[in-house]
Amino acid sequence: MVELTLLVVAELGFVEGVVYEVIAVSFSSKPHPAPIGVRFKDGLFEATIYHDTATYANLKVHPMCTLNVVRSGLLFYDAVYMKHKLRVMREGDYWFLADADAWLGVTVVEESPDRGRSVFKFKPSMLHLSQVKPKPYTRADGALVEMLVHESRIKPYIDSGLLVEAKRLYDLIVHYNELMARIAQNTEYQAYAKAIYESATRRMGELKGG
Numbered sequence: 001m002v003e004l005t006l007l008v009v010a011e012l013g014f015v016e017g018v019v020y021e022v023i024a025v026s027f028s029s030k031p032h033p034a035p036i037g038v039r040f041k042d043g044l045f046e047a048t049i050y051h052d053t054a055t056y057a058n059l060k061v062h063p064m065c066t067l068n069v070v071r072s073g074l075l076f077y078d079a080v081y082m083k084h085k086l087r088v089m090r091e092g093d094y095w096f097l098a099d100a101d102a103w104l105g106v107t108v109v110e111e112s113p114d115r116g117r118s119v120f121k122f123k124p125s126m127l128h129l130s131q132v133k134p135k136p137y138t139r140a141d142g143a144l145v146e147m148l149v150h151e152s153r154i155k156p157y158i159d160s161g162l163l164v165e166a167k168r169l170y171d172l173i174v175h176y177n178e179l180m181a182r183i184a185q186n187t188e189y190q191a192y193a194k195a196i197y198e199s200a201t202r203r204m205g206e207l208k209g210g
């Protein structure tokens with residue numbers, strides 16, 4: 001298990017504390033793909049799953065699933081709205097996405113229910129890599145770049161007197177900074193987001209002062 005944990009970090013590049021979006025394939029009568037966010041911590045994966053989802057119902061019947069690493073937002077769309085488009089295959093007890101860059105077979109080791117949802121802890125028991133080097137998808141990357149883009153326009157807007165526009169961008173930066181605190185707590189992503197947020201706050205503060 002230690003070896004598999006090391007492999008997960010080395011081959012998949014999961015950084016502790018960061019939430020990665022994967023497509024879970026659970027099953028009951030048939031395999032069922034759905035996007036979920038997972039966090040890797042102390043050799044286990046944690047996911048919060050709502051009780052009103054088919055994924056939750058399936059895990060109660062079969063406490064195992066695969067976590068499929070994909071890099072395209074289009075596949076997440078398909079996993080929500082066009083499930084039939086995804087090619088699903090089977091290996092032993094696990095169903096997985098044929099087009100995943102990598103997938104992990106996991107089993108439930110703990111469930112903590114809390115107001116309509118449960119935090120599950122999953123133990124990895126099988127890692128499958130494809131030809132493509134996997135890069136797990138995190139919203140933190142997109143959020144950080146959005147913050148950078150927005151921050152770069154605040155000063156030009158202020159200098160041009162477009163104060164409503166500047167405030168709109170500042171509000172977006174506040175939003176992404178809050179998101180980062182949820183999906184990448186105590187990580188480099190959060191430290192960078194905080195630096196951008198503070199820079200933007202200073203610029204808006206100078207505006208008030210002047």
Ligand SMILES: Cc1cc2nc3c(=O)[nH]c(=O)nc-3n(C[C@H](O)[C@H](O)[C@H](O)COP(=O)(O)O)c2cc1C
Pocket residue numbers: 021033034035036037038047048049050052053054055056076079080
């Ligand atoms: C990127 C992404 C991440 C998601 N993460 C979660 C999650 O962590 N937990 C959850 O219960 N639902 C999550 N969802 C919502 C479910 O995937 C969505 O409700 C799903 O279509 C319904 O699940 P079901 O098909 O299992 O009923 C996420 C959706 C997206 C697009």
